[in-house]
Amino acid sequence: MALMESLHGRRAAILERWLQGVMETYPAETGRFFTQVKDPFANPVGATLSRELAVLCDGVLGLAKPAEVAPALESLIKLRSVQDFTASQVVSFIFFLKQIAREQAGEALRAAPMAAEWAAFDARVDDLALGAFDIYSANREKICDIRLGEMRRKIFMLEKASRLFDEDPEPGGS
Amino acid sequence: MAEKQPKPEDLAQVDYRPPKKGWMDPHVDFRKGTYCYSALAKNIEYLGMPNPRDWQPFDADWKLPPNWKQIILDGMKDRLEKYRSFRLFMDICVRCGACADKCHFYVGSGDPKNMPVLRAELIRSVYRRYFTPAGKAFGALAGGRELTEDVIKEWFYYFYQCTECRRCSVFCPYGIDQAEITMIGRELLNLLGLNINWVIEPAANCFRTGNHLGIQPHGFADSIGFAVDELEEITGVRVEAPINRKGAEVLFVTPSADYFGTPHYYTLLGYLQLFHEIGLDYTWSAFAGEGGNFGLFTSHEMIKRLNNKIYAEAKRLGVKWIIGGECGHMWRVIHQYMDTMNGPANFLEVPKSPITGTVFENAKSTKMVHITEFTSDLIRNGKLKLDPTRNDHWNVTFHDSCNPARAMGLFEEPRYVIKNTCRNFHEMPENTIREQTFCCGSGAGLGTDENFEMRMRGGLPRANAVKHVHETKGVNVLSCICAIDKANLSTLMEYWVPGVEVAGIHEFVGNALVMKGEKERTTDLRGTPLRGKEAAHA
Numbered sequence: 057m058a059l060m061e062s063l064h065g066r067r068a069a070i071l072e073r074w075l076q077g078v079m080e081t082y083p084a085e086t087g088r089f090f091t092q093v094k095d096p097f098a099n100p101v102g103a104t105l106s107r108e109l110a111v112l113c114d115g116v117l118g119l120a121k122p123a124e125v126a127p128a129l130e131s132l133i134k135l136r137s138v139q140d141f142t143a144s145q146v147v148s149f150i151f152f153l154k155q156i157a158r159e160q161a162g163e164a165l166r167a168a169p170m171a172a173e174w175a176a177f178d179a180r181v182d183d184l185a186l187g188a189f190d191i192y193s194a195n196r197e198k199i200c201d202i203r204l205g206e207m208r209r210k211i212f213m214l215e216k217a218s219r220l221f222d223e224d225p226e227p228g229g230s
Numbered sequence: 231m232a233e234k235q236p237k238p239e240d241l242a243q244v245d246y247r248p249p250k251k252g253w254m255d256p257h258v259d260f261r262k263g264t265y266c267y268s269a270l271a272k273n274i275e276y277l278g279m280p281n282p283r284d285w286q287p288f289d290a291d292w293k294l295p296p297n298w299k300q301i302i303l304d305g306m307k308d309r310l311e312k313y314r315s316f317r318l319f320m321d322i323c324v325r326c327g328a329c330a331d332k333c334h335f336y337v338g339s340g341d342p343k344n345m346p347v348l349r350a351e352l353i354r355s356v357y358r359r360y361f362t363p364a365g366k367a368f369g370a371l372a373g374g375r376e377l378t379e380d381v382i383k384e385w386f387y388y389f390y391q392c393t394e395c396r397r398c399s400v401f402c403p404y405g406i407d408q409a410e411i412t413m414i415g416r417e418l419l420n421l422l423g424l425n426i427n428w429v430i431e432p433a434a435n436c437f438r439t440g441n442h443l444g445i446q447p448h449g450f451a452d453s454i455g456f457a458v459d460e461l462e463e464i465t466g467v468r469v470e471a472p473i474n475r476k477g478a479e480v481l482f483v484t485p486s487a488d489y490f491g492t493p494h495y496y497t498l499l500g501y502l503q504l505f506h507e508i509g510l511d512y513t514w515s516a517f518a519g520e521g522g523n524f525g526l527f528t529s530h531e532m533i534k535r536l537n538n539k540i541y542a543e544a545k546r547l548g549v550k551w552i553i554g555g556e557c558g559h560m561w562r563v564i565h566q567y568m569d570t571m572n573g574p575a576n577f578l579e580v581p582k583s584p585i586t587g588t589v590f591e592n593a594k595s596t597k598m599v600h601i602t603e604f605t606s607d608l609i610r611n612g613k614l615k616l617d618p619t620r621n622d623h624w625n626v627t628f629h630d631s632c633n634p635a636r637a638m639g640l641f642e643e644p645r646y647v648i649k650n651t652c653r654n655f656h657e658m659p660e661n662t663i664r665e666q667t668f669c670c671g672s673g674a675g676l677g678t679d680e681n682f683e684m685r686m687r688g689g690l691p692r693a694n695a696v697k698h699v700h701e702t703k704g705v706n707v708l709s710c711i712c713a714i715d716k717a718n719l720s721t722l723m724e725y726w727v728p729g730v731e732v733a734g735i736h737e738f739v740g741n742a743l744v745m746k747g748e749k750e751r752t753t754d755l756r757g758t759p760l761r762g763k764e765a766a767h768a
Contacts, residue, residue, distance in 0.1 A: 100337065138263075198725070212492035
């Protein structure tokens with residue numbers, strides 16, 4: 057409990073470091089744009105990252121409910137699922153939290169007696185990462201479905217016409 | 231000596247930050263999902279274009295002609311002399327950065343080479359090296375780059391990541407038009423046989439049959455006939471849809487997707503209803519059965535070749551003027567190129583609506599009127615009986631398609647038609663509509679299945695604005711006047727904003743139009759029960 061209470065006090069610093077770490081997964085010139093342009097319509101990626109990371113940070117720190125965390129995770133992973141990342145890079149940013157929390161916690165809290173509390177904290181981060189991986193997989197499957205649907209829309213008239221023939225077979229036909 | 235093996239503790243040290251590299255480094259990774267497949271040799275051959283062969287962007291060897299470098303430099307020289315705009319755009323940029331964050335691909339992907347200024351630098355650096363005294367003398371110091379095969383591959387990657395939407399040019403204080411730089415970049419690539427199939431196959435089909443899909447005249451007639459039959463089932467009214475009828479007053483030209491794909495098909499039904507109801511003396515053409523012109527994504531010569539059929543058919547059929555349907559880039563060609571390339575069409579008359587008497591002065595030269603101009607004039611003059619409650623199940627927003635918006639300034643007419651046919655309409659945020667509209671991410675031939683991830687990145691800014699009105703205003707349909715939009719926005723919505731459909735504006739017209747002799751309408755054109763008519767339909 058002591059650990060979590062201490063981390064609650066460092067929430068703003070943890071979030072700032074985390075956001076910075078995530079921005080560094082993009083090219084340097086772009087990280088600046090994603091951070092500095094505040095209009096969510098001119099900069100949807102930056103706006104999504106800063107908005108949803110705050111919710112996820114609260115989720116790990118036990119300050120947000122799971123019902124709030126799930127859509128934020130969905131939104132963030134949906135974005136990274138189609139950006140220029142491998143599967144591990146998509147979810148990697150979640151693990152940054154382990155190191156950031158340790159940096160922010162201070163010397164005393166990093167001492168051996170806190171091992172059990174750190175294990176519990178790490179488990180919360182791992183849970184988030186596992187959830188992220190599920191969302192990533194679901195997104196990739198969804199992409200396959202969407203691509204199939206798109207192909208079908210392009211030949212809509214052919215399908216429509218062939219269904220007509222199915223419903224109205226020639227006399228004597230099987 | 232064996233390769234150095236990392237120790238386990240080294241393996242745990244993963245740096246997730248991308249490696250630092252300068253923009254002058256041309257190397258590109260062709261990752262699946264971010265590029266389009268190459269054009270098939272048979273299609274390049276059909277169009278008589280250079281270097282037909284089998285190759286793919288992910289191959290190490292692109293099978294370039296031996297003198298490829300000279301071909302490119304000669305091609306650049308030729309175009310620098312021919313197009314003053316190209317030379318100006320090569321010389322004039324001061325790298326102010328106004329365009330940098332305006333490209334939807336940059337906004338969605340974060341790849342710096344998708345900043346319009348950098349995309350232009352890819353070709354500008356070669357221009358400096360080979361065509362300016364400073365670049366010839368000082369090379370990289372003067373911002374010049376050697377022309378290498380890697381540069382060619384980089385051009386291919388990034389010039390087929392530009393949808394020629396021209397949003398960046400709205401913000402450029404010098405008016406540099408990145409679309410024209412991309413067009414020249416693609417022309418140069420075409421000289422080496424570097425093109426994508428999704429552009430070249432429709433162009434070849436168009437050259438052969440008059441439409442992108444390669445549908446022959448009897449297939450065209452079948453599709454239109456099918457729509458006429460279905461419309462009769464929905465409305466109880468049998469409409470006429472004359473094809474290749476000589477002596478009609480008006481020729482109607484629309485993209486082929488309207489009579490083959492969905493949701494385009496419902497727009498087609500709307501056109502058919504409208505023309506019947508007002509008694510327009512018009513004809514379709516099975517040979518000019520395509521408004522789209524993929525020449526715009528290939529070369530200026532190809533634009534001219536593919537556009538020629540519209541005036542040729544107008545002349546053959548002896549019509550007086552032309553109406554064009556809901557298409558995007560078709561209107562850039564008509565508005566900015568057709569008149570000088572294939573006009574002046576002096577054999578046609580200045581368009582005058584036979585229903586309202588309105589003379590379309592804006593189309594005095596091209597003789598071609600946009601369907602939303604035509605329909606909004608009918609509405610304004612009270613010539614249509616409309617029941618907007620039939621669209622009450624739709625809560626509408628409007629996506630300004632890039633070309634009608636930025637290439638011809640068509641902002642008000644589509645909105646006027648929507649507001650007269652629908653009762654629920656909400657605009658997206660100001661910096662995402664009208665001349666600042668965000669591209670769907672699939673224009674200029676990039677709407678391929680294999681390019682899916684890149685399209686989702688490029689379409690994010692548009693989808694994000696739709697999501698906003700979906701969540702705050704309950705919008706459930708995104709309307710537009712472009713065939714590529716209709717195809718791609720449907721896909722984009724499925725990924726980014728599930729629950730939002732896509733529709734053409736004349737679908738709303740078709741739903742709302744009260745036709746003489748119609749039966750009681752219980753469904754819309756899609757077969758969805760109308761509000762309050764669910765029981766009747768069941």
